[in-house]
Amino acid sequence: MTGHLKDFLKFLELNRNASAHTVRAYDSDLTQFLGHAATEAGLEARELEPAHLGRAALRSFLGALHKQGLTRASAARKLAAVRTFLRYLRREGVIEDDPGALVATPKRDVRMPAHLSEDEMSVLLDNLAGDHFSLVGFQTQIKWGDQARVLRLIPGLEQAEFVRFGMVHRNTYVNGPTVLAETWQVRKRPTLFFAGQMSGVEGYVESAASGLLDGLNAAALATGEPASAPPRTTAIGALAYYVSHADPAHYEPSNITFGIMQPLEQAPKSKKQRNEALSARALSELAAWQATRAARGLQIC
Template identity: 45%
Template sequence: MQDTNRITIIGGGLAGCEAAWQAAREGARVTLYEMKPQRFSPAHHSEKLGELVCSNSLRGAGMNNAVGCLKEELRRCGSLFMEAADATAVPAGGALAVDREAFAAYITEAIETHPSIELRREEVTAIPSEGTVVIASGPLASEDLSVEIARLTGAEHLYFYDAIAPIVEADSIDFDRAWRASRYGKGGDDYVNCPLDRDEYLAFVDALNRSEKVPARDFEKMIHFEGCMPIEEMAARGEMTLAFGPMKPVGLPDPRTGRVPFAVVQLRQEDRHASLFNIVGFQTKLTYPEQRRIFRTIPGLEKARFARLGSVHRNTFINAPACLERTLQLKSDPRIFFAGQLSGVEGYVESAAGGFLAGLFAARWSRSEESPLPPPTTALGALLAHLADSSPENFQPMNVNYGLFPPLEGRRMKRALRRLAMAERALESLESWRRTLAPPVGESPEASNTPLR
């Protein structure tokens, strides 16, 4: 007899692990497939589950931005992703960042020791023809699996390139030039700041514009996600683009001069021991020799040792409005669910959120139960609305943002207060939604008293 309460999940990244965890909490038996270490994508290096590739930052922690609200929603719903993030957090000012090795180890141990989850370290090249399936293979699915997904969706994949920022060894930073501080003094001395005067900045931009890049393959068109634009692509948009973007100096006076520099390069702590620092906003497709040459012209990084250089890889995603129901089910085959970046969300937190919802929905569908949808006033609901309601002709991946939320009615207030009000409404709506869910999700830990800030 077919095991109708067993769910197959493809992919051991953030979305796949979260989907497995939530489906198991719902009482389902789960088989989770992960192709590492048999095969690695161009961007992955660790055998652990839940590997963070681009950065160790989970972005803003406060409720003044929507990703902070989304994290709090996941936290209140018993997310494995948030449990691991909170347990492995490192200092990052107003952001939530993690020790990526400790984070992946936490996720891996949780999955490997769960009695209802069977982890199989093997590549999936064909979608199972029976049973409930969650496809969470991520934006770097193997070629064979990508062909299968294209066949299922009935359309060509859309795609974009995602670039990775370099990591610098802390003891190679020259603190006679650099200093530690957070912007506007918020969050302690969590960032390393490297100042540039006007001439140094312009020379840096010129070097980027003249640099050698890793070429795209002839049959691929370069489409970059705006939230992860390579540093050299930004420099090509105009001489001052970087000074108003990742190199903006506002709120960072140099303690040696008391003056705000013309531009600043920031580095964020990468690990618990503060031995590695990520160059913030410096995702790149420069060749490795060019990265070493150009980034060492930054004051304070003249002798930088790079623990990891930047790289570029192809990310694929499906046209969700054309392919998926609001429940993340494939319109042409409702036993199949999609989760994570492959479904058309962007970012670590959003991917985990997609996994959370797919795991919940898949478990309930497998036992013929209806899944109440999170209200659109929640961050979870806003993400689902983006995937379901966007124009199929112009669909692009999206980070969660308050622009995806329904506007507040009958209130006029300043932007900061409006965002806090939307977060408060979201968390109230979340609690109402949670009460409509039968246990075990309804038995998740009591709502935290995290203040809105």
């Protein structure tokens, strides 16, 4: 089974354009899973057979993670890695069924939302004149004590007092694959469009691009023309396809990445050359899509 793992990691690197960090994370999680499955079967990891990777092995693995004190979020991440590996094995014909589909994802811990205390709110309201400064977009998981230490390294902030520290927030978004088409239209109500963070898009450029596409398609509908999406080989077209076709059970917001673009039929081995080839193809096919719209008398972006 270790050979299949090596092939899978190579698949992630070459076909999914995964970063070295992502590949290492998959390697770590899957090595842990295979090691657990081997221990349960009384075997070495290299001796594992597909039959040892069933639902029971997955449930046992999750149980072991729980005993180790891992958070539900961490366990869910490891389970997602295992599921991706098992789906790969099924596509390659190594296993017949996908046991990962039969195991429920651990529910995330429900935490109370962070909020200002009454004293903190009073301070803010009493100081609207301007002696408080806010770092826009300061999202971080750095511990508060470390944030204070790092920020006080900035010249002029050595004696700064902090009313509130940075933290990570999660956006509210619809489950795109269940409700949205590639044109960001609601499938059951085509005159209604979603865009940006609400649709599961990350990033300012991506949000603006999806909104621009919505505007173009709304204008097309107003003139009796059908809505259309750029090809999946383009950046915004790939994101539109992801938003409308990702796995609904594991849908997460995404930026535009080379990894969600339609793979090249003959991809260069060099990552730089692959990305350059993907970019060149995207520009060419976006221009062709724009020309098609222009020929129909529609606006182009």
